[in-house]
Amino acid sequence: MILIVFLSSALTQAAAAPLIDDTAERSSIQMEDVTAVSGIDFVTTSGAAPSTQIIEVKGGGIAIIDMDNDGDFDLFFPNGSLLGQPSNGPGARLYENLGGMRFRDVTVSSGIDHHAWSFGCAVGDYDADGLDDIYVACLGSDHLLRNLGAGRFADVTEAAGLGKENLWGTSAAFADIDGDGDLDLYVTNYVECDPAKPIPPAHFRGLEVINGPRGLGAQSDFLFENLGNGTFVDRSEASGIRAVSASYGLNVAILDLTQDGLPDIYVGNDSKSNFLFKNLGKLQFEDIGTRSGTATNIEGAEQATMGMAIGDVNADALPDILTTNFSDDTNTLFVSRKDGFFDDRTSQYGIGMPSRTLCGWAAAFVDLDNDCDEDIFIVNGHVYPQATRASMNSDYEQTPLVMRRDGERFVAIKDSSQGWLNNARRDRSAVFADLDGDGDQDVIVSGLNEPVQVLKNNHDGKDDWVIIALDDPSHKGNRHGVGARIELSVGDQKQTRWIIGGGPFQSNNTPQAHFGIGALPQDSTSASPVVVTVIWPDGERSTSIVARGMRTVVSKPAKVSK
Secondary structure, three states, rough: EOOOOOOOOOOOOOOOOEEEEEOOOOOOOOEOOHHHOOOOEEOOOOOOOOOOOOOOOOOOOEEEEEEOOOOEEEEEEOOEEEOOOOOOOOOOOEEEEEEOEEEEEOOOHHOOOOOOEEEEEEEEOOOOOOEEEEEEEEEEHHHHEEEEEEOOOOOOOOOOOOOOOOEEEEEEEEOOOOOOOEEEEEEEEOOOOOOOOOOOOOOEOOEEEOOOOOOOOOOOEEEEEEEOOEEEOOOOHHHOOOOOOOOOOOEEEEEOOOOOOEEEEEEOEEEEEEEEEEEEEEOOOEHHHHHHHOOOOOOOOOOOOEEEEEEEEOOOOOOOEEEEOOOOOEEEEEEEEEOOOOEOOOOOOOOOOOHHOEEEEEEEOOOOOOOOOOOOEEEEOOOOOOOOOHHHOOOEEEEEEEEEOOOEEEEEEOOOHHHHOOOOOOOEEEEEEOOOOOOOOOEEEEEOOEEEEEEEEOOOOOEEEEEEEEOOOOOOHOOOOOOOOEEEEEEOEEEEEEOEEEEEOOOOOOOOEEOOOOOOOOEEEHOOOEEEEEEEOOEEEEEEEOOOEEEEEEEHHHHHHH
16 A cells, blocks of 8 residues: 655774574574566576676676556666677566566567666666656666656667766766755776776686786776756766776765765775765765775775665664675674764674675665564675685675674574575675565565576564655655655654665665564554654655555655745
């Protein structure tokens, strides 16, 4: 059901937590692989298997989009290609959501004929026509697919003033960066790469392995301003984002991380320091990654950041950052402080040790069991086909890492009854949403030259959730409220979510907030109301009471003229 509401100094690192084995006791997180009956029969292409070049190891993203405004999420897979034909791959695929975790391939009828070697996706209504569009980051020129309605798309890259670049785009994000009500665009770029000129191998632990990114030419990112007339202009130099040295960009998240009401840009770089571009206003930015504590881990080590997730692990209504990294390292948790800086609390929250043998990619904070706190879901897989525990302390194919929140820490679940949790794959990207309308979060996973995986959440609770979607009629280009903060309270229980530009890895976050709120008390008359406060991107606040067990669209109130 849909209800429309109209509104008037770092701590010392603690010892890492052991894995908790939920084999004997059924885990509260119960998911099922329903790929076989989902209608999604797509096997991704990402070069040949086994991989020999760096371009073959990143996989492709997923765009999650309500293309037809029917209230459920459809799926777009940009897909890759082969070294011998980098611009003529098997093609992107678009699937319409039919409900009940069933999908239908509508690629042909959509008019999408996209065959470039593609990686990341961004979703947003760039032309403010009420329909969400798709930006695809590619090797060579990126592409913008405009939503024409009725399930049809058209490539409008050139008309929008884009596509002049000839780099390796990896991830992208739409957000209203300059506060004018339309969606601007940030694109991360990676390394210089020509598929026609194979790169000689490197050596790692006595073995020949795929070369890069270190030693290869790094590429600078792009920042495009939306001019509000259906076109973009390159502000990369003028904005200051190129005042930093070119790096190996893999992911981006856009939200207010510095608590000043302006959206900042956090960039995950491979094998180099991450960037935190503080928004100075008037489309000007300064990198404060090192100063803020988010550029490296607590030891000052540059990491290989792939996935990124935003959550609030200590319930202080401030955004915390989780990054996934290469094997023989750990994933990293940066916890925000009230002074605008961040502490590395990886070990304190039990996140470090379970991730050390894994190579992590897409990540999300997501309440999988609707118990009022967010869990962690990470997909994994090594980049070196010859990786084994004996040779590299890490296998090539790896299982997901799902960490259940348990008090003040996260613990990795092990449940032999759930096949998907024990199925080693070469995963890279994932998106998270309630795909079947039952109030819990489902997952779509894609990887290297393997079938897309559809995971249905079998949580059996009732009315223990709310989903909040935003509608801002005064800023049609950003009607979903990218950059907004959503606070929920039920009695003394408080939770916070953000509508973020960017995604788990080479994908986008859904433009809505899911909250698990626990079961109703037996005496439902004593239930506390569910109160939602939205801090909109322009700083305005609105508060409403919403119903349990429903997706609620919260509409921003119109300003009252004096």
